[in-house]
Amino acid sequence: MKSDRGALTALHLSLVWAVTAAVVPALGVGLLFAAWDGGAGGLVGVLALGLPLAVGLLATAGIPARTVVPLCGSGRQRLGWAVLVFVLGTLGVLAGLLAYDQDVPLGSAGTRLALTGVPYAVAAAFFVPNRWVRVGAAAALATAVAYGGFAGPARVQERRHEAQLTRYREHPQLLYLGDAPPGMRVAHAQVEPTGFLVDYRPVVEGSDLGHAGLVVRSALTPTPRCPEPADEAVACTVDAHGEMRAVRDSPRVVTLTRRHGNEEVEVSSQSLDEAGLRHLLDTLHPLSETELETLIRGKRISHVF
Numbered sequence: 001m002k003s004d005r006g007a008l009t010a011l012h013l014s015l016v017w018a019v020t021a022a023v024v025p026a027l028g029v030g031l032l033f034a035a036w037d038g039g040a041g042g043l044v045g046v047l048a049l050g051l052p053l054a055v056g057l058l059a060t061a062g063i064p065a066r067t068v069v070p071l072c073g074s075g076r077q078r079l080g081w082a083v084l085v086f087v088l089g090t091l092g093v094l095a096g097l098l099a100y101d102q103d104v105p106l107g108s109a110g111t112r113l114a115l116t117g118v119p120y121a122v123a124a125a126f127f128v129p130n131r132w133v134r135v136g137a138a139a140a141l142a143t144a145v146a147y148g149g150f151a152g153p154a155r156v157q158e159r160r161h162e163a164q165l166t167r168y169r170e171h172p173q174l175l176y177l178g179d180a181p182p183g184m185r186v187a188h189a190q191v192e193p194t195g196f197l198v199d200y201r202p203v204v205e206g207s208d209l210g211h212a213g214l215v216v217r218s219a220l221t222p223t224p225r226c227p228e229p230a231d232e233a234v235a236c237t238v239d240a241h242g243e244m245r246a247v248r249d250s251p252r253v254v255t256l257t258r259r260h261g262n263e264e265v266e267v268s269s270q271s272l273d274e275a276g277l278r279h280l281l282d283t284l285h286p287l288s289e290t291e292l293e294t295l296i297r298g299k300r301i302s303h304v305f
Helices: 002-061 075-101 109-116 118-125 131-168 274-282 289-297
Strands: 184-192 195-202 212-218 234-238 244-248 253-260 263-269 301-303
Touching: 002 075, 002 109, 002 118, 075 109, 075 118, 075 131, 109 118, 118 131, 131 289, 131 301, 212 274, 253 274, 263 274, 289 301
Parallel strands: 184 301
Antiparallel strands: 184 195, 195 212, 212 263, 234 244, 244 253, 253 263
């Protein structure tokens, strides 16, 4: 006897799933096309036809469960049961659509269609007067909430973060950083197709330390060269090691440029002296994963295409 009730319960829930997995997506597509073509009037027309049809088919799916689900015992009761299951299941579908809109992965198109019927089957399971069936329904609901509300979004965030790291690492030969001068930190960094720009600012807001800038770019000449024709406001020299020193007056800006492998590195500041700028150049190192993660978390790095 128990095996017969179990088989009827399984058939009942399978029918609820099959009917809603077929009808609800069709109703959704109908609403989409109605909104596209006919506006509010079209939506009302599709709802007026589609909702009674969906509830009626759902009530029909409850007929085999007359002996196992008290609410399916009579036609009127089945109709009320169908309305309750449809409303509760639709809330679950809407929650799934919200999660999907947030890029939570829900499988292929076929999988998503199959999943459409699951919230209705879970809702129907709560009306089956069997403890284990209801425990299973509660477990399914808890799993869906955990995945859609926590695990899924965490996975999406991880994928976005990995894609972001990949985008920043497109030109690793440019990603070099110098140790921040005393009292300063990296305020912002910008990744460009041909360069990496870093802006150092005081740790304490309003400090008179000023700022320093670092630029790593693809070298255009074998060694740094002073601009030609010369700018009278800039005193420019290149030493025996190929390091270029340029000092501009009014306001005073010191710029040092040297080659670093196949790239050219430039540091400049109005407030740091040459020793401080050379410290930036001497401590140049590849941007580490930890440093990149810190910049990303602090929203202190951007990417320019």
